[in-house]
Amino acid sequence: MCDNDAACETTVPTEVMSVPRSRWHLRQWLDLLGWPQPARDDILLAVGEAVTNAVEHSTDTPGTTGPGQGVVDICARVELDARGARRVQVRILDHGRWREPDTDPTRSRFGLPFMFELMDQVTITRDTSGTEVTLVAPTVSSPTRP
Amino acid sequence: MDRSHGVSDPAGLLAVEASDRGAAVVVRAHGELDASTVEVVRSLLWPALQQSQAAVIVVDLRAVTFLAVAGMRVLIQARDRAAERGRALRVVLARSHPVVARMAVAGQLRGLVLVDTVDEALWAAPGRGQRRGPKMEP
Numbered sequence: 001m002c003d004n005d006a007a008c009e010t011t012v013p014t015e016v017m018s019v020p021r022s023r024w025h026l027r028q029w030l031d032l033l034g035w036p037q038p039a040r041d042d043i044l045l046a047v048g049e050a051v052t053n054a055v056e057h058s059t060d061t062p063g064t065t066g067p068g069q070g071v072v073d074i075c076a077r078v079e080l081d082a083r084g085a086r087r088v089q090v091r092i093l094d095h096g097r098w099r100e101p102d103t104d105p106t107r108s109r110f111g112l113p114f115m116f117e118l119m120d121q122v123t124i125t126r127d128t129s130g131t132e133v134t135l136v137a138p139t140v141s142s143p144t145r146p
Numbered sequence: 147m148d149r150s151h152g153v154s155d156p157a158g159l160l161a162v163e164a165s166d167r168g169a170a171v172v173v174r175a176h177g178e179l180d181a182s183t184v185e186v187v188r189s190l191l192w193p194a195l196q197q198s199q200a201a202v203i204v205v206d207l208r209a210v211t212f213l214a215v216a217g218m219r220v221l222i223q224a225r226d227r228a229a230e231r232g233r234a235l236r237v238v239l240a241r242s243h244p245v246v247a248r249m250a251v252a253g254q255l256r257g258l259v260l261v262d263t264v265d266e267a268l269w270a271a272p273g274r275g276q277r278r279g280p281k282m283e284p
Contacts, residue, residue, distance in 0.1 A: 016182045020159060023180075023212070038244060045245065048214050052181045111215045117248040 002029045007077040012051070014058035014070040014094070022051050022074055026090075029076065035088070039140045046118040047074065047090050049111035050133045054094035057131075070095050085139035087120070095130035153190060155183045160210075164190045170202040170268055176209040179217035187220055195227045195235075203228055204267040206238040213245045218254075225258055235259065236267040 002008035008029040012018035023044050030040045054072045073093040078086055115122050121136035152163035160183035165172045171194040175187060187205075194203055205221060207213065221237055228235040236259045239246060249255050261267045 017157065019181045019214075020157070020178060020183075041244060044212075045214065048180060052214065052216060055181070113252040113254065114215050114245075114248055117252055 003032065005033065005078070007075070009073070009075045011071050011073050014055050014072060016055055018055055018072060019048060019052050022072075023048050026074070026076060030088070033078065036140050039137065042118045043088055043090065043135075043137050046115045046122075046135050046137070047076075047092065049115050050090075050092040050135065053111055053133075054092060054131070058094060081139050083139075085141065087139040088137045090135045090137075092133045092135070093130060151190075153186055155186045157182070159183050160186050162186050162190050164194055166194075166198055166200070167268075169200060170204060171198050171200040172204045172206060172264060172268075174206040174209065178212040179207070179210045180212060180214035181216040184216045184220050187217070191220070191224050192227075195224060195231060195233065201233055202267065203233060203235045204238065204264055205235065206264055208238055208240075210239075213239075213243065215245065215249070218245060218249055218258075222254075222256055222258055225256075236261050238262065238264055238267055 002010070002025070008026065010022060010025050012022050026047060027040070027044055030043065035043075051072055051074065058070045058072075071094075074090065075093075076088055076090040079089050081087055115133075115135065118137075119135045120138050121134070123132075123134040125132045125134075150163055150165040152161060154161040154177075158177075160175060160177035160179055162173060162175045165174070173187070173190055173194060177183070179187065191203070191205065194200065203224070205224070207217075210217070221235070225235045239260055240262065241247065241250070241260055246255070246260065
C-alpha cells in the first residue's frame with residue numbers, strides 16, 4: 001500500500017476488477033491521511049468513474065489493448081491551494097482511446113457529468129498515446145490524523 | 147408464496163437476492179455495486195422483468211455500501227424495460243445518497259422512482275388487474 005503522506009501511485013490492469021481494487025487502494029491512503037468525510041468518498045466516486053471509463057474503453061478498442069493487456073496508472077497527491085488549504089489531485093492515465101462522451105447512450109455520458117459534479121476541476125487530455133484525466137477535489141479545511 | 151434465490155459475483159463484493167411475492171418481486175443487494183458487480187444485479191433483475199408475473203419490481207439498495215454510476219445506469223435501463231412491459235420499477239434508496247443527489251443535479255435520474263422503504267414501494271403497487279400483459283422480446 002501507499003504509506004507516503006504526499007503521494008499515492010498505483011498501476012492496475014485494464015480489467016473490470018481494477019475498479020474496486022484501485023478504489024480500495026486509494027481509500028486506504030486517504031484514511032491514512034485522515035481525510036475527512038464526505039470529501040473522501042467524493043474522491044473515490046470520481047476516480048472510480050475515471051478508472052471505469054479507462055477500463056471500458058481499452059476493452060472496446062479491438063486490435064490495440066484488450067482485457068488485462070493494458071494498464072491504467074493512477075497518481076494521487078496532496079497539494080496546497082493558494083490559501084494553504086489541502087486538496088487532492090488525482091491523475092488517471094490510460095493508453096487506449098477514449099470513447100467520446102455522447103456516442104454511447106448507455107455508458108460514458110453518465111460518468112463524465114458526474115465527475116464534474118464531484119470535483120472542482122476535471123481536465124481530459126487525449127492524444128495518440130492515450131488519455132489523461134486530471135481531477136482536482138475541493139479543498140478540505142484541516143484533515144485530522146487518526 | 148415467497149420464493150427466493152440469490153447470487154453473488156466471483157469476488158464476493160456483492161450479493162443479490164430476489165424474492166418473488168407474486169404481485170411483486172423484491173431484489174435486494176448487499177455490498178459494493180460498481181462496474182465489476184453490475185452484471186450480478188442484471189442477472190437477477192432481467193429475468194424478474196421478463197419472466198415474472200409481478201406488476202412491481204422493487205430494488206432495495208439500502209445495504210449497498212458503495213454505489214457507482216454503473217449501478218444507477220442499470221436501474222435506469224431496468225426502469226425502461228419495466229415501462230415497456232407495463233410494469234413499475236421502484237428503488238429503495240435515500241434521495242440524500244451522494245450518488246443520487248449528484249445525478250439528480252445533473253438531470254440523470256430520468257424519472258427513476260425512489261422510495262424510502264420496501265413497504266412504501268409495495269404499498270404503492272398498482273392492482274394486478276391494472277397491469278398489461280407481458281410483451282415478448284422484440
